[in-house]
Amino acid sequence: MVKRVIELFTADTPNGKKISIMLEEIKFDYKVTKIDLSKGEQFKPDFRKISPFSKIPVIIDYENEEKIFESGAILIYLAEKSKMFYENKDKLKINQWLMAQMGYIGPIIGQHHQFHHYNPGKSKFGEDRYFKITKSIYADLDERLYNSKFLAGDNYSIADIATWPWIARHKWHDIGLKKFKNLTRWYLEISQREAVKKGYEFMKQGDKIPLP
Numbered sequence: 001m002v003k004r005v006i007e008l009f010t011a012d013t014p015n016g017k018k019i020s021i022m023l024e025e026i027k028f029d030y031k032v033t034k035i036d037l038s039k040g041e042q043f044k045p046d047f048r049k050i051s052p053f054s055k056i057p058v059i060i061d062y063e064n065e066e067k068i069f070e071s072g073a074i075l076i077y078l079a080e081k082s083k084m085f086y087e088n089k090d091k092l093k094i095n096q097w098l099m100a101q102m103g104y105i106g107p108i109i110g111q112h113h114q115f116h117h118y119n120p121g122k123s124k125f126g127e128d129r130y131f132k133i134t135k136s137i138y139a140d141l142d143e144r145l146y147n148s149k150f151l152a153g154d155n156y157s158i159a160d161i162a163t164w165p166w167i168a169r170h171k172w173h174d175i176g177l178k179k180f181k182n183l184t185r186w187y188l189e190i191s192q193r194e195a196v197k198k199g200y201e202f203m204k205q206g207d208k209i210p211l212p
Contacts (some may be wrong), residue, residue: 006030006078009047010057011037012203014106014165014209015071021199022075022161026082030059032202041097072102076160085157092195093152097159105141108133109166109173115171135175138183141167145182156190164190168200168209184212 008030010016023030035041035056037073042054050056051069061081068074074096079086086094112130115123133155141163144151151159169186170177177184189197191209201207 005062007033007060007061007062008057009033009035009050010202010208011035012055013037013078014109015055015056016168017168017200017202018071018162019059019074019078020202021165021196022085022158023195024195024199024202025161025193026078026084027195028082034203039157051101057182058170062087063079070102072098072162079158085155085161087157090155090157094157094159096150097157098162101159102163105137106166108137109169111167113172116174130155131173134173138173138175138177138180141186142180142183145186148187160186160190164196165200170212171210187212 006028008019009024009036010019010032014145020030020032035047036122037056041047042051042056044075047058048054050060050067053069055069057071057074058067059074059077061077064081066077068077076086108130111126112134115126115130120127141151150156151163164187167183170193171185177187188211197209200209
């Protein structure tokens, strides 16, 4: 495959890992520019020029002179460019599951991280609410994966790539991934992909994918 240079502006988060995993899967040449969220680098004027909401990840495709923000839009862009993981016959289902991740799974689990992992004890209401909804997300995904090998059907797609990094933080969630047989099967199958291993460890920190 012809290599193309992509610059990935990112941090070590589930949203960041979506794009590094995708880039590894499609074997595009890319460089990582780290954005230190703890130092507020996402709010610097130069970064805001390419990310109007001061969010990571963002890519620049130097071949096409394109700047793309929002991880779901980036995944679609890379899938269409590579012609991988976004089959025409499955696009409607892929889009639904991708939008479910972008609009529901990610935001809810992100709030669960804030209340349960980063700020425990500050809001019982917040902790209880987002724990309960995150647990229901696990159950909903498990039910879907009882009936389907991957989220959008029989084929691995950008919907799986978008969702998997959020489940990879299952240790933070304290819900018990092992309790969900089908979700665990899906999680482990994706975990064994070489591109996923490389994309997960894209910050070169020696990170290992957590087992259930």
